[in-house]
Amino acid sequence: MSGPSDYQPSNPALQWIERRLPILGLVHSSFVVYPTPRNLNYWWTFGAILSFMLGMQILTGVILAMHYTPHADLAFKSVELLVRDVNYGWLLRNMHACGASMFFFAVYVHMLRGLYYGSYKEPREVLWILGVIIYLLMMATGFMGYVLPWGQMSFWGATVITNLFSAIPYVGESIVTLLWGGYSVGNPTLNRFFSLHYLLPFLIAGVVVLHVWALHVAGQNNPDGVEPKTEKDTVPFTPHATIKDGFGVACFLLLYAWFIFYMPNYLGDADNYIPANPGVTPPHIVPEWYYLPFYAILRSIPNKLAGVIGMFSAIIVLVFLPWLDSAKTRSSKYRPLAKQFFWIFVAVCILLGYLGAQPPEGIYVIAGRVLTVCYFAYFLIVLPLLSRIETPRPVPNSISEAILAKSGKAVASVAVALVAAGALFLGSLQDARAEEGGTKPPGNSWSFAGPFGKYDRGALQRGLKVYKEVCSNCHGLSLIAFRNLGDPGGPGYSVAQVAAFASDYKIKDGPNDQGEMFERPGRAADYFPSPFPNEQAARAANGGAAPPDLSLITKARSYGRGFPMFIIDFFSQYQEQGPDYVAAVLQGFEDKVPEGVTIPEGSYYNKYFPGHAIKMPKPLSDGQVTFDDGSPTTVAQYAKDVTTFLMWTAEPHMEARKRLGFQVFIFLIIFAFLMYFTKKKVWADSH
Amino acid sequence: MNPDASTIAAGAPIEVDLSPVAEGQDIKVFWRGKPIYISHRTKKQIDEARAVPVASLPDPQSDEARVKSGHDQWLVVIGICTHLGCIPIAHEGNYDGFFCPCHGSQYDSSGRIRQGPAPANLAVPPYTFVSDTKIQIG
Numbered sequence: 001m002s003g004p005s006d007y008q009p010s011n012p013a014l015q016w017i018e019r020r021l022p023i024l025g026l027v028h029s030s031f032v033v034y035p036t037p038r039n040l041n042y043w044w045t046f047g048a049i050l051s052f053m054l055g056m057q058i059l060t061g062v063i064l065a066m067h068y069t070p071h072a073d074l075a076f077k078s079v080e081l082l083v084r085d086v087n088y089g090w091l092l093r094n095m096h097a098c099g100a101s102m103f104f105f106a107v108y109v110h111m112l113r114g115l116y117y118g119s120y121k122e123p124r125e126v127l128w129i130l131g132v133i134i135y136l137l138m139m140a141t142g143f144m145g146y147v148l149p150w151g152q153m154s155f156w157g158a159t160v161i162t163n164l165f166s167a168i169p170y171v172g173e174s175i176v177t178l179l180w181g182g183y184s185v186g187n188p189t190l191n192r193f194f195s196l197h198y199l200l201p202f203l204i205a206g207v208v209v210l211h212v213w214a215l216h217v218a219g220q221n222n223p224d225g226v227e228p229k230t231e232k233d234t235v236p237f238t239p240h241a242t243i244k245d246g247f248g249v250a251c252f253l254l255l256y257a258w259f260i261f262y263m264p265n266y267l268g269d270a271d272n273y274i275p276a277n278p279g280v281t282p283p284h285i286v287p288e289w290y291y292l293p294f295y296a297i298l299r300s301i302p303n304k305l306a307g308v309i310g311m312f313s314a315i316i317v318l319v320f321l322p323w324l325d326s327a328k329t330r331s332s333k334y335r336p337l338a339k340q341f342f343w344i345f346v347a348v349c350i351l352l353g354y355l356g357a358q359p360p361e362g363i364y365v366i367a368g369r370v371l372t373v374c375y376f377a378y379f380l381i382v383l384p385l386l387s388r389i390e391t392p393r394p395v396p397n398s399i400s401e402a403i404l405a406k407s408g409k410a411v412a413s414v415a416v417a418l419v420a421a422g423a424l425f426l427g428s429l430q431d432a433r434a435e436e437g438g439t440k441p442p443g444n445s446w447s448f449a450g451p452f453g454k455y456d457r458g459a460l461q462r463g464l465k466v467y468k469e470v471c472s473n474c475h476g477l478s479l480i481a482f483r484n485l486g487d488p489g490g491p492g493y494s495v496a497q498v499a500a501f502a503s504d505y506k507i508k509d510g511p512n513d514q515g516e517m518f519e520r521p522g523r524a525a526d527y528f529p530s531p532f533p534n535e536q537a538a539r540a541a542n543g544g545a546a547p548p549d550l551s552l553i554t555k556a557r558s559y560g561r562g563f564p565m566f567i568i569d570f571f572s573q574y575q576e577q578g579p580d581y582v583a584a585v586l587q588g589f590e591d592k593v594p595e596g597v598t599i600p601e602g603s604y605y606n607k608y609f610p611g612h613a614i615k616m617p618k619p620l621s622d623g624q625v626t627f628d629d630g631s632p633t634t635v636a637q638y639a640k641d642v643t644t645f646l647m648w649t650a651e652p653h654m655e656a657r658k659r660l661g662f663q664v665f666i667f668l669i670i671f672a673f674l675m676y677f678t679k680k681k682v683w684a685d686s687h
Numbered sequence: 688m689n690p691d692a693s694t695i696a697a698g699a700p701i702e703v704d705l706s707p708v709a710e711g712q713d714i715k716v717f718w719r720g721k722p723i724y725i726s727h728r729t730k731k732q733i734d735e736a737r738a739v740p741v742a743s744l745p746d747p748q749s750d751e752a753r754v755k756s757g758h759d760q761w762l763v764v765i766g767i768c769t770h771l772g773c774i775p776i777a778h779e780g781n782y783d784g785f786f787c788p789c790h791g792s793q794y795d796s797s798g799r800i801r802q803g804p805a806p807a808n809l810a811v812p813p814y815t816f817v818s819d820t821k822i823q824i825g
Contacts, residue, residue, distance in 0.1 A: 156773065160789070163772040182694045184720035192688065279715070279722060281773040283788045299790065304770060304806045360790050360804075 007033075030216055035234035036241045037222035038686055039399050043113040044220070045248025046106050052249050053103040054208065058201050060096040061145075068148065070194035072187035075150035076275040080479050080552070083653075090653045091260070091660070098259040100142050101267045104290035106252070107135060115321075116342050118330030119221040125322040127214040130207055132318045137204045139291070139315075144197040146288055150190060151272030156285050158185050158193070164298075167308040184278065224402040225330025226395055233399035239682050247675040254668050261661025262451055262573050270558035270578065273650075274548075284359060292356030293349050297375065299360050300368030310372065317379045324379055327387035334393045338386050345378045354563075441559060441584030441608050444640065446576055448647060451662065454655055455648050460491040462627055463645025466638050469625050471550060474542065474616075476530030479551035480649050483524040489655035490648060498524050505529060543602045545615035554578035554643065555650040578650070579643045584608040586639035589618040700825025702817065705761065713777050715766060718824050722766040722774055723812055724785070724798075725822075732783055732796035733759055739795070746808045750797040753811055763822065764798040765812050770805035785809065 007025040009015050018024050067086050069078035082089045111131070114120055120128035143161060147154045162179045166172040181188030219227065228234045235241075259266065267289060271282045287295050294311050301307035317324075332339040352371050358364045396402040447456040464485070467477065482502035485493040493501065502522035507529060510517035522529075530549070532538035538546040548556075558577040561569060568574075588607035599605050603613035620638045631637055648654070690698075698719040705725065708714055713726035728736075736750040754762055766774050766785070773789035780786030781802070782795035792803030799808040814824045 160771040160773070177690065178688050180690075181688060182690045182720060183698055186720050188690070188694060278720060279717070279774070281788060285773065285789050299804075302804055304804065307804075 030212075030237075031242070032236065032238040034216060034237040035219075035228065035231075036237050037220055037228055037399055038233055038235050039222050039224060039403050040220065040241070040244075041223050042244075042248060043109065043117075044222075045245045046110040046113065047215075048245030049106045049249055049252045050103070050110060051208065052252075053099060053106055054201070054205060057096060057099050057103060058205070060092050060099065061198070061201065064092055064096055065198060068194075070148070070191050072150060072190050072276070075148060075190060077479070079149045084479065084484075090657060094260045094264040094657075096145075098256065098264060098267065100145060101259070101288070101290065102252070102256045103138065104142065107138060108290070111135070111318075112346060114221075115345075116332045116339075117221055117223055118225055118325070118327075118332065120322045121325070121327075121330050122322070124214075124218045124221060127211065127218055128322060129319055130211045130214055132315070134204055134207050134211060135318075136315060137200055137207065141197060141200040141204065142288065142290065144193040144200070147190065147193045148197060149272060150276045152274040152276055152280075152282050153269045153272040153285070155185060155276035155278065156282055157287055158189060160285055161287075162189075164308050164311075167305040169305070186278075221330065222399060223331060223333060224396055224399060225334070226397070226399060226402070229398050230400075235686050240686065243675065243679045243682050247672065247679045250668065250672040250675045254665070254672065257661065257664050257668060261657055261664060263570070263575055264657075265555060265575065266570065270556055273552045273556035286357050289353065289357075292354075293352035293375075294356075296352040296356035296368050297372045299356070300365060300372045314375060317376070321379065321383075325383040325387055327390065327392070329392040329395055331395075334395050335386070335390055336393065337390045338383075341378065341382050341386065345375075348374045348378070439588075439607050441577075441580040444576070444580055444583055446579060446644070446647070448644070448654060449574070449576055451573060451658060453658060455489065456644060457492045458629055458631070459641045459644040460648055462629070462631060462637075463641040463643070463648075464491055465627070466620075466625050466642040467550070467645060470619055470638075471642065472528070472531060474531055474538075474547040476532075476547075476549040477528040477551050477649060478530055478549050479527070481525060481527045482522060484652060486524075487652060490652060491645075495524075502526060543615055547616065550646055550649065552650045554582055554647045557581045579647050581608065582646060583639045583643040585614070586620060586642070587635055589614075698825070700823050702821060702823050704821050706820040710760070715777075716824070718812065721812075723824060724762070724764050724766040724777055724809075726762040726764075726777065726796075728760050728762055728796060735783055736795055736797035736799075745800050746806070748797075748799060748808055750799075753797050753799070753808070755816055758816055758819075761822075762796070762798060763811060763814050763824070764809040766809070768792055768805055769800065769807040769809065770803070775809070 007018075007022075007028040009018055009024055014024060064082065067078065067082040067089065069075060079093070083093050084090075086092070114128065114131070143157070147158045162176055162185065165175045165179065168175060177183075179189065179192075180186065181192055222228075269286060286292075294314055297314050298307045298311040301310045327335065327338070329335055332342055348371050352368070352375065355364050355368045355371065360368075396405060447454060447459065467475075482498055482505075485491050485501060486495055486498040502524050505522035505526070505528075506519045507522045507526045508517055509520050512518055531547075532541065535546050555578050559581055561574075561577065585606060585608050588609065590605050590607060593599055593605045597605065597612055599613045603615055604617055605612055606614040620635045622635055623633045625633065625638060627633060631641075651657075701716070701718055703714075703716055703725065705727070708725065708727045710727050711729050713724055715722050715724055717723070726732075733750070741747045741749050751759075753764075766777075768775050768787040768789065770787065770790055770792050773787050775785035775787040775792070775794060777785055780793035782793055784796045784798060784801075785794040787793075787803065787805070790804050792805035793801050794805075794809055795801050797808075798811070800806070812824055814822050817823050
């Protein structure tokens with residue numbers, strides 16, 4: 001993309017094409033002989049990682065769209081059936097959902113790298129602004145994608161975000177109506193979001209082409225921030241940068257696969273496994289983690305319009321960055337003060353993200369305001385001021401000189417910033433701990449926990465029995481078909497057992513030739529019938545509280561683990577909040593209500609239920625269900641078995657997921673090592 | 688991209704029978720996909736709402752202006768928080784009115800904002816009394 005190429009293919013057929021469309025020359029000049037600075041570090045591989053992620057999201061997204069139904073009544077179920085019934089559907093969905101998080105993680109690293117090394121400075125302003133546009137498009141795409149599964153968080157996230165636009169004076173309400181296509185978030189909204197979610201990634205791809213074009217005209221920046229002067233300062237893109245990027249992508253894939261195969265729900269919200277309900281607001285609406293800093297800024301400003309303006313300016317301010325920071329020295333490596341402020345800024349962003357996930361009360365609001373001021377001060381006060389008062393250290397004359405004088409000192413300021421961030425973090429923690437105070441469900445040792453976890457077949461079959469004899473009187477299991485009982489990784493029924501089990505049920509079918517509905521014995525393909533014909537009937541029969549469907553209950557319930565547990569959980573792969581909670585609630589009934597707690601009429605006291613007043617009477621008692629295999633017939637055993645069963649109904653492909661994950665990890669580790677050694681060989685004479 | 692004909696048609700006025708709603712109770716009906724709270728207020732709630740000096744409110748509006756005269760016990764409001772659109776919970780909060788669990792806005796027994804980030808009072812939908820025990824919303 002940098003001028004005419006003198007590339008001449010040797011193959012006559014390619015020569016014929018090249019004379020008519022010099023596309024090979026374009027590729028050759030942009031990605032083969034293109035001179036890339038010799039001193040690039042691994043932070044520069046995130047450009048390639050981002051291109052890879054964009055391709056990945058488009059590829060998985062196109063396949064997912066083949067199985068998805070964009071309708072308010074069907075979307076939630078179509079996503080669940082996609083995960084359960086489509087070949088490797090669970091893998092596609094995990095890749096796409098975790099891929100969005102990984103995409104944002106990579107883009108944040110990429111942006112902070114640009115910020116640290118001054119990659120936005122002359123002559124790369126347009127390159128930088130194109131990047132900001134890509135980021136804005138990514139945010140819109142990510143938001144609309146999150147709406148598509150049509151769970152509670154999807155619906156209420158959409159409501160909150162679209163309502164932001166109503167703050168605009170005069171035209172705000174009309175804009176919101178245009179976004180909704182109705183009088184509230186509903187089916188037309190879902191339809192248009194699906195359409196736009198499919199369109200925007202291709203727009204992103206288009207702007208990415210411009211971004212790369214601008215990059216190859218201006219040339220890459222580098223850690224020392226001095227332009228390449230002689231040929232000694234650069235190396236050809238291929239094989240040097242290609243192989244280094246390949247190694248970077250391989251390492252990134254390890255992180256990506258960790259989420260896909262071992263903790264696909266770690267970054268999601270349990271509430272999104274509850275179908276959207278316009279009549280019930282979740283107590284705590286939280287956007288995806290990558291929007292949290294901006295959400296914190298929105299909430300910390302008490303005026304609605306000002307809050308919305310503040311949130312959008314937090315991104316728009318980036319556009320003006322090349323002119324706000326007028327320092328001649330590009331790289332913060334040679335700017336002692338800018339470097340320290342950069343790390344403080346990173347800490348501010350992380351803390352804002354933390355606050356965005358907390359309830360908007362007390363100390364969190366005040367901390368949010370302080371940090372919002374810090375965020376804007378960095379761009380509007382610190383950077384303009386620094387470019388006038390800071391004395392930078394001398395910059396090397398050339399890249400090759402910088403490589404010779406290589407040294408590692410940056411540690412001190414990083415340490416200072418991290419200590420400051422840590423102290424603030426711990427400060428906010430104390431409050432978080434003080435207010436929790438409730439009873440946390442005790443942990444259990446589940447057979448399905450950990451990277452090699454498997455379901456205990458006996459527990460699944462016993463749990464099914466408990467469900468059938470007790471729970472199914474009030475709770476549905478609508479996403480599970482009888483055939484699933486014979487699926488690999490499930491309770492392990494044979495085809496004959498499944499058929500026998502199904503024929504015990506009466507299934508409503510029809511209409512027949514006379515136009516009447518009739519009942520027939522169940523078949524393997526039928527789904528578990530629900531105990532009530534509709535939600536209203538369920539509500540009326542149960543004192544106003546509809547018993548939830550249990551298919552996804554172990555994924556739809558969770559409890560806050562708090563800092564620092566959520567960091568430890570990332571490494572320990574703890575994913576069992578849901579099962580721990582369900583098992584605890586089943587055993588948490590107490591006849592004697594503790595003093596100081598009042599329970600409304602018609603409710604029961606439960607130690608682990610939020611608010612302690614549960615409408616469900618104590619469902620299990622010792623000896624209620626008999627087991628053929630001699631397992632103890634106690635409430636503890638019932639609770640454990642039925643929870644295991646419900647974990648399987650929520651994650652029927654978990655065993656396949658963990659097994660494939662192990663194979664993928666073996667492959668990726670070997671692949672990354674091979675890439676590393678190839679890279680070392682290629683770069684052997686360039687360092 | 689404006690609402691299509693069927694969406695507009697489905698948003699036609701609805702009639703609600705108030706006779707089953709006892710004093711101190713409230714019901715939630717849906718109109719145009721929005722929850723509408725209809726509260727049968729107690730004497731205490733009405734008195735509280737009228738005792739507040741109007742000028743001291745963030746969005747000054749008298750209780751009389753928010754209900755139909757002669758039907759002072761009935762409060763009809765759109766149950767959508769004017770901050771970011773969550774649904775407030777009735778009979779909660781410090782003002783005997785509504786409490787929004789999302790960002791902590793509190794409304795009084797007249798649906799007026801008293802505390803929290805919401806900029807305006809709960810909106811009153813267009814409605815008329817068809818008879819003493821029946822209203823038409825829309």
